[in-house]
Structure formats: C-alpha cells, structure tokens
Amino acid sequence: MSVKDLGKLxxxxxxxxxxxxxxxxxxxxxxxxxxxxAKKKEILEANAKDMEKAEENGVRGSLLDRLLLTEERIExxxxxxxxxxxxxxxxxxxxxxRTHPNGMTYGQKRVPIGVLGMIYEARPNVxxxxxxxxxxSGNAVILRGGKEAFETNQVFVKxxxxxxxxxxxxxxxxxxxxxxxxxxxxxxxxxxxxxxVLIPRGGAGLIKSVIENASVxxxxxxxxxCHTYVDESADLEKAKPIVINAKVQRPxxxxxxxxxxxxxxxxxxxxxxxxxxxxxxxxxxxxxxxVCSFDDSxxxxxxxxxxxxxxxxxxxxxxxxxxxxxxxxIAKYSTKHSEAILTESYSASQKFLxxxxxxxxxxxxxxxxxxxxxxxxxxxxxxxTQKLHARGPMGVEALTTTKYIIYxxxxxxx
Amino acid sequence: MSVKDLGKLxxxxxxxxxxxxxxxxxxxxxxxxxxxxAKKKEILEANAKDMEKAEENGVRGSLLDRLLLTEERIExxxxxxxxxxxxxxxxxxxxxxRTHPNGMTYGQKRVPIGVLGMIYEARPNVxxxxxxxxxxSGNAVILRGGKEAFETNQVFVKxxxxxxxxxxxxxxxxxxxxxxxxxxxxxxxxxxxxxxVLIPRGGAGLIKSVIENASVxxxxxxxxxCHTYVDESADLEKAKPIVINAKVQRPxxxxxxxxxxxxxxxxxxxxxxxxxxxxxxxxxxxxxxxVCSFDDSxxxxxxxxxxxxxxxxxxxxxxxxxxxxxxxxIAKYSTKHSEAILTESYSASQKFLxxxxxxxxxxxxxxxxxxxxxxxxxxxxxxxTQKLHARGPMGVEALTTTKYIIYxxxxxxx
Numbered sequence: 001m002s003v004k005d006l007g008k009l010x011x012x013x014x015x016x017x018x019x020x021x022x023x024x025x026x027x028x029x030x031x032x033x034x035x036x037x038a039k040k041k042e043i044l045e046a047n048a049k050d051m052e053k054a055e056e057n058g059v060r061g062s063l064l065d066r067l068l069l070t071e072e073r074i075e076x077x078x079x080x081x082x083x084x085x086x087x088x089x090x091x092x093x094x095x096x097x098r099t100h101p102n103g104m105t106y107g108q109k110r111v112p113i114g115v116l117g118m119i120y121e122a123r124p125n126v127x128x129x130x131x132x133x134x135x136x137s138g139n140a141v142i143l144r145g146g147k148e149a150f151e152t153n154q155v156f157v158k159x160x161x162x163x164x165x166x167x168x169x170x171x172x173x174x175x176x177x178x179x180x181x182x183x184x185x186x187x188x189x190x191x192x193x194x195x196x197v198l199i200p201r202g203g204a205g206l207i208k209s210v211i212e213n214a215s216v217x218x219x220x221x222x223x224x225x226c227h228t229y230v231d232e233s234a235d236l237e238k239a240k241p242i243v244i245n246a247k248v249q250r251p252x253x254x255x256x257x258x259x260x261x262x263x264x265x266x267x268x269x270x271x272x273x274x275x276x277x278x279x280x281x282x283x284x285x286x287x288x289x290x291v292c293s294f295d296d297s298x299x300x301x302x303x304x305x306x307x308x309x310x311x312x313x314x315x316x317x318x319x320x321x322x323x324x325x326x327x328x329x330i331a332k333y334s335t336k337h338s339e340a341i342l343t344e345s346y347s348a349s350q351k352f353l354x355x356x357x358x359x360x361x362x363x364x365x366x367x368x369x370x371x372x373x374x375x376x377x378x379x380x381x382x383x384x385t386q387k388l389h390a391r392g393p394m395g396v397e398a399l400t401t402t403k404y405i406i407y408x409x410x411x412x413x414x
Numbered sequence: 415m416s417v418k419d420l421g422k423l424x425x426x427x428x429x430x431x432x433x434x435x436x437x438x439x440x441x442x443x444x445x446x447x448x449x450x451x452a453k454k455k456e457i458l459e460a461n462a463k464d465m466e467k468a469e470e471n472g473v474r475g476s477l478l479d480r481l482l483l484t485e486e487r488i489e490x491x492x493x494x495x496x497x498x499x500x501x502x503x504x505x506x507x508x509x510x511x512r513t514h515p516n517g518m519t520y521g522q523k524r525v526p527i528g529v530l531g532m533i534y535e536a537r538p539n540v541x542x543x544x545x546x547x548x549x550x551s552g553n554a555v556i557l558r559g560g561k562e563a564f565e566t567n568q569v570f571v572k573x574x575x576x577x578x579x580x581x582x583x584x585x586x587x588x589x590x591x592x593x594x595x596x597x598x599x600x601x602x603x604x605x606x607x608x609x610x611v612l613i614p615r616g617g618a619g620l621i622k623s624v625i626e627n628a629s630v631x632x633x634x635x636x637x638x639x640c641h642t643y644v645d646e647s648a649d650l651e652k653a654k655p656i657v658i659n660a661k662v663q664r665p666x667x668x669x670x671x672x673x674x675x676x677x678x679x680x681x682x683x684x685x686x687x688x689x690x691x692x693x694x695x696x697x698x699x700x701x702x703x704x705v706c707s708f709d710d711s712x713x714x715x716x717x718x719x720x721x722x723x724x725x726x727x728x729x730x731x732x733x734x735x736x737x738x739x740x741x742x743x744i745a746k747y748s749t750k751h752s753e754a755i756l757t758e759s760y761s762a763s764q765k766f767l768x769x770x771x772x773x774x775x776x777x778x779x780x781x782x783x784x785x786x787x788x789x790x791x792x793x794x795x796x797x798x799t800q801k802l803h804a805r806g807p808m809g810v811e812a813l814t815t816t817k818y819i820i821y822x823x824x825x826x827x828x
Binding site for chain 2: 241354362365401
C-alpha cells in the first residue's frame with residue numbers, strides 16, 4: 001500500500017477515533033497489553049531476526065542494545081500500555097465556556113489532533129508506546145520505524161491490529177509504512193492532505209532532516225545539549241552529587257549533562273575533587289585550558305565539544321568569569337532542552353531562571369528530572385525542544401488540540 | 415542589511431524584550447500610537463506613492479482599497495496600538511506550580527516565543543498591528559510586507575523605531591526586510607537559527623508557498639472556505655438572517671460564508687425565498703441542479719465552487735440528503751475555519767459539533783463571530799486553521815510559549 005493510501009486509511013480511522021469514549025479506548029488498550037504478553041514468543045523471534053541482521057551489518061554496542069527485546073522488556077512495554085490506559089483521558093474537556101454579550105454561549109473544548117506521524121530509529125518499544133499514547137488521546141497514527149527494527153515492528157503492529165479487531169475497536173488507527181526507506185519517509189513528511197503533525201524521535205541527524213524536508217507541521221524533539229553552571233556562590237558539597245547524577249545516572253538520554261560551566265572564583269576549590277569523582281565514575285573529561293591545568297588526563301576541548309551531545313560517559317568543562325558569561329555560553333550552544341544553575345545567590349538564581357531560554361530551567365537540581373513521569377504526566381511521546389504547541393515532556397494532552405464550540409439561537413454580527 | 419543580519423539583530427533584541435516589564439512595554443506602545451498620530455502627513459505621503467504605483471500597475475478595486483490609508487484609518491491603527499497596550503500582559507503568568515514528592519517545587523511559566531516572522535500582503539495596517547501584538551507579548555518581530563505597500567511600510571517602521579528609541583525602549587525589536595522580493599521571503603522561511611515561528615497572512619497562494627518552503631515552524635492562518643448547513647429541522651425564519659449576515663456583512667473576510675448546504679426536506683420551502691433575499695443583497699448564486707431549478711439566474715456550480723473561497727458577493731449552494739451528507743461535504747471541502755449548523759434538533763446539533771473538524775463550530779449563529787475581539791481576546795494576529803499551538807483567533811497569548819522552572823535544593827534522580 002502506498003504512503004498516500006495509508007494516510008487515507010488513517011484519516012478515516014481518525015474520524016471514528018475522535019468520537020470514541022474513554023472506556024472504549026481503555027478496554028482496547030488493555031486488550032493490546034494482554035496480546036503483547038500472550039505473544040511474547042512471536043515478538044522475540046522477530047526481534048532475533050532483526051538482531052542477527054544488525055550484527056551482520058556491524059551495528060555496535062549501544063545501538064544493538066536499543067534494538068534488543070527480552071521477556072522482561074516486553075513485559076515492561078505491555079505494562080506501559082496498561083498504564084497509558086489508566087491515565088486521565090484529555091479528550092472532551094471543556095477548558096472554559098462563557099456567555100457572549102449577545103447571549104451565545106461559547107467555549108473551548110479539547111479534541112484529538114487527528115492523524116499523527118512518527119518517524120523514529122532503532123528502538124522497537126517506540127512503536128508500542130507511540131501507538132498507545134496516540135490511541136489514548138483519540139488520534140490515528142502512522143508509524144515509520146527504523147529499518148533495523150523492521151521485523152519486530154511488523155509483528156508489534158500485527159499484534160496491535162489483531163487485538164484492536166478482537167476488541168471490536170478500530171485497527172486502522174495504527175498504520176505502519178511497509179517500506180522503511182528514505183523515499184517513503186520523505187513522502188510522509190509531505191503528506192499534508194492526511195497528516196496533522198509529524199513527530200521525529202531520534203538523533204540530531206534524523207531531526208534535522210525532518211525539519212528541513214517536512215511541509216507538514218513538525219514538533220522538534222529530544223536533542224539535549226544540557227548545561228549545569230556552578231556559580232561562585234554554589235554550595236560545593238551539594239553541587240558534586242548533582243553533577244554526578246546529571247552526567248552518570250543515564251548518560252545516553254537527552255536530559256543528561258553534556259557541559260559543566262564553573263565560575264572561576266570557585267574553580268580551584270571545586271574542580272580538583274570534582275574531576276577526581278567524575279574519573280572514578282568512568283567519565284572522560286574534555287576541558288578548556290584552565291581545566292586541563294588541574295589534571296593531565298583532561299583532553300583539550302574544541303568547538304565540537306561545546307556544540308555537541310556526547311550521549312556517553314564524556315563531559316565538557318569550561319571555566320567562566322560570571323553568571324552572565326555562563327548564560328551567554330548557554331545561549332550560544334544550548335539546544336534549549338534542560339539547563340541548571342547551582343547557586344546560593346537569590347539574584348543569580350532569578351537571573352538564570354529568567355534569562356536562560358530552555359524547556360526546563362533548574363536551580364540546585366539535576367537536569368535528569370525533565371521527563372513526563374517525573375513531571376506527573378505519565379508516559380511521554382517525546383520532549384519538545386521547540387516553542388510551539390508543546391514545550392518539554394509531551395504527554396497525552398500534548399497530542400490534543402482544541403476547537404471553539406458555539407451555541408447560539410439566531411445571533412448575527414452587527 | 416541581509417536577512418541573516420536582521421535575524422541576528424532581532425534575536426538579540428528578543429533577549430532584552432523577554433525581561434521587559436509590562437509597564438515599560440505599555441509606555442513604549444503608547445509612544446508609538448502618539449507618533450503615528452503626529453506623523454499622519456508623512457504616512458499619507460508615502461501611501462500616496464504606493465497607491466500611484468499600484469494604479470500604474472493596474473491593481474484593481476478591492477486590492478487598491480486594502481492598500482489605501484486615510485486620516486481616519488491611521489487614527490484607527492493608532493487606536494489599535496493603544497488598545498493593545500491596555501490588554502493584560504500574558505508574559506510571566508505561572509500556569510501551575512507543584513511540589514514534587516522529592517521536595518522540588520516545579521511549575522510552568524508563560525514566556526515570549528522569541529523572534530516572530532510575519533509574511534503578508536498589501537494591507538499596510540498589518541505592519542503596525544503585528545508589531546504591537548509582538549511587542550506586547552515580549553517578542554521581537556521580523557516583517558516582510560507586500561511589495562505594493564513598500565513605501566508605507568518603510569515609513570511605518572521608521573516611525574515605530576523612532577518612537578521606541580525616544581521612549582528609551584528597544585527599537586531593534588521590529589525589523590523589516592529591506593527588499594521585499596521572493597528571494598528574501600525564501601531566506602526568511604529558512605532562517606531557523608534566528609526565527610522561532612513564521613506566520614503568513616494573506617491569500618491561499620501565499621499560505622501554500624510558505625507551508626511548502628519553510629523549514630522554520632509555521633502557523634497556518636486564515637483561508638476560510640466556511641459552510642452553513644440548514645438542517646431539515648431548522649427554524650427557517652431564524653435561518654435566513656443568519657445566512658444573509660454570514661455572506662453579506664463583510665464578504666471579503668475569512669469567516670464569511672462560502673457554501674450553503676440545505677437539507678432536501680426543506681429545500682422547496684426554504685430556497686425560493688432565500689434565493690430571492692440573497693439576490694436582493696447583490697449575491698451571485700452558484701448552485702447544484704436542484705438549486706438551479708428554482709431560479710434561472712443561478713449559475714451551475716462546478717467542483718471549483720465547492721473547493722474555493724469567493725471572498726466576494728458570491729455563494730455556492732448545494733442540496734444534501736442528510737446531516738451526515740452535510741458533514742461529509744464539509745470534511746471534503748472545508749479549510750477547517752468556521753462551520754455552522756442551523757437546526758432545532760438536539761441530536762443533529764451535537765452530532766455536528768462533535769464530528770465537524772474546524773477551529774470554530776457553530777449552532778444557530780453566524781460564522782462571522784470567529785474573531786479575536788468577539789471571543790474576548792482583543793486584537794488578533796491571525797486566525798489559525800491548523801491544529802498545533804493555537805487554533806482559531808490568535809491574540810497575544812498565542813504569541814507566548816512556556817518554560818518549566820524548577821526550584822530544588824540538591825535533588826538528584828534515583
């Protein structure tokens with residue numbers, strides 16, 4: 001089936017989805033969770049094929065691990081679907097309703113967006129997560145997973161569709177591109193007639209390609225070149241565990257720390273012990289001249305180090321003369337994801353909160369908290385790093401729009 | 415100056431704008447209003463040059479009228495700026511603030527978007543309106559007005575910048591492309607480094623070109639192929655004035671009625687008198703076969719008539735067998751702006767409200783109410799017909815985004 005045909009199917013499913021009741025949606029989601037558990041074996045077999053092919057193609061460590069499914073991981077995925085079923089349904093909420101001076105009652109009601117598109121990479125769990133969040137919020141979704149996870153994704157979508165059919169629900173609400181090539185991805189990016197929004201999830205290259213090539217509205221997600229600034233007034237004992245947590249707890253994720261900025265007034269006191277502790281945690285340090293002067297093992301940082309996410313046990317460190325210089329560095333290199341200041345100064349904290357332009361700005365805490373579940377929204381479809389529609393972690397509410405509804409009895413405009 | 419240089423200036427102005435207090439912004443806006451009134455003569459002279467050139471180039475009636483400024487119109491534009499100053503400042507509102515189980519306080523705060531881009535056509539008043547709404551909401555704006563209004567726009571921007579300077583404010587917050595060519599417009603559409611959002615305002619051709627060519631986020635506005643459906647249960651006496659109002663009161667605007675759908679059960683009773691009244695109001699009718707059978711002056715409608723906005727004293731009329739058929743026609747041809755049902759049936763009204771996918775869905779009222787001032791938001795920068803970020807009339811709040819602010823005291827993620 002062509003991308004256009006899939007779009008047509010998804011569009012017509014989205015019309016039915018929009019008027020589905022919460023309980024109908026939840027029952028269908030629970031049926032999908034059951035089916036995933038019942039068909040673990042089939043999923044693992046498909047995944048084994050993907051893994052074998054990936055290894056043949058020389059795919060390396062962390063990418064292989066993202067692709068891999070285990071019984072436990074499948075159970076986790078199914079549990080995620082069940083948790084999504086348990087979330088509040090955002091659809092149908094009337095945000096406000098007023099009476100116009102002429103007597104009309106008018107208000108704003110939350111409705112599904114319609115047809116969502118997702119373009120993502122190797123992680124097959126995104127297939128199920130994206131379906132569950134789209135379905136919960138009353139949308140149809142067109143998925144374009146990575147080539148590497150082709151077999152696993154096919155089986156996931158088959159199981160989901162069968163479970164929706166058996167539950168008497170709308171199997172057409174999930175569509176997956178049959179051919180995960182660049183050409184079909186491009187077609188999806190231009191499917192304005194049927195697609196209401198496209199959400200790319202993956203590395204910086206994928207996101208950039210979608211932004212450049214899409215004519216449908218896009219929500220940019222996930223690239224996180226995150227900074228933590230240790231101010232001259234920071235409580236240095238509090239600072240160390242925050243830096244370690246932000247860098248080490250899960251280095252491959254988008255809210256992990258990538259560049260540490262340190263005020264020059266505390267560099268001598270703070271950096272030697274900090275560098276030691278980072279090294280003990282296996283972190284490779286790239287630093288400016290001042291940082292290099294503390295430790296021979298520090299690799300001199302280049303422009304590349306300030307500009308990029310490592311997504312790894314590596315950290316760039318720079319000494320700065322002031323909070324203003326820290327804010328300026330962040331304004332230049334930040335991807336506007338999560339930024340933190342560690343300080344005991346009231347003025348510095350307020351200045352940083354007001355002037356740093358990012359989805360999440362922290363005082364005295366780890367950037368690792370930028371996350372749907374930590375913010376209380378449940379599962380997230382991604383973390384928006386752009387400013388339109390949704391900013392930061394996007395839960396089911398971010399997958400809705402509104403419409404104005406107007407109850408009149410003959411009103412005309414004067 | 416190149417488009418990129420203007421972008422750089424606007425970006426750096428936006429950082430200062432973001433932390434400007436409400437009273438500082440309001441004073442600056444009032445100074446701009448004063449300056450516009452004080453320099454009416456200069457504006458009229460520039461406008462006369464534009465008008466002369468347009469007439470030489472054979473520009474026709476309604477376009478010429480859009481370009482024309484009079485003393486009264488300039489007073490209206492200045493009054494608009496003063497009213498924008500009087501609006502509530504959306505910036506800085508904390509939408510919610512909670513305490514995380516770990517003790518961090520976190521919440522969502524409304525902040526300016528940053529740098530807005532506007533691409534628009536002949537109406538020079540958009541230059542001032544767009545500046546005022548952008549400035550009020552703490553944004554910098556890059557304007558790309560129509561070639562036809564070149565002289566008027568230059569003078570407007572000069573007056574605004576001078577007034578901002580004299581008021582000790584930030585004149586760089588408004589930038590206008592010096593060369594209103596296709597090439598510079600294209601550059602603006604790709605200015606991802608400096609531009610946070612691009613809002614096109616104008617005809618369907620302009621909007622389409624921006625959607626196809628922009629890599630910056632776009633908010634689609636304004637094209638309104640609006641329908642009104644007269645149900646079999648409609649109160650036909652109420653229906654007539656609603657149809658006349660929606661079509662005739664201001665036929666050139668986007669929320670004006672373009673296609674009337676009539677249930678076949680009431681066609682005989684409703685249409686003859688309705689057609690008569692439309693004709694008396696100077697409306698040219700394009701109808702399907704059934705409509706043609708009532709009146710020889712009706713022009714047979716073609717696919718074009720269902721697909722397009724007339725923006726003129728013309729109306730397409732079609733007889734449909736059911737509310738479902740009406741909803742289907744609307745789903746096929748609507749631009750998702752404003753749609754109305756006229757009915758006394760509770761079920762039909764609810765079905766239409768739930769199933770029609772548009773920014774504003776009406777029962778028993780004129781579609782002409784889809785408007786920022788009618789909905790109580792004050793002036794609007796446009797009417798969004800897409801589903802992301804803002805849908806329907808966009809006031810100053812639609813020109814803001816949010817950021818999460820987090821107050822910790824050493825929290826790390828477990």
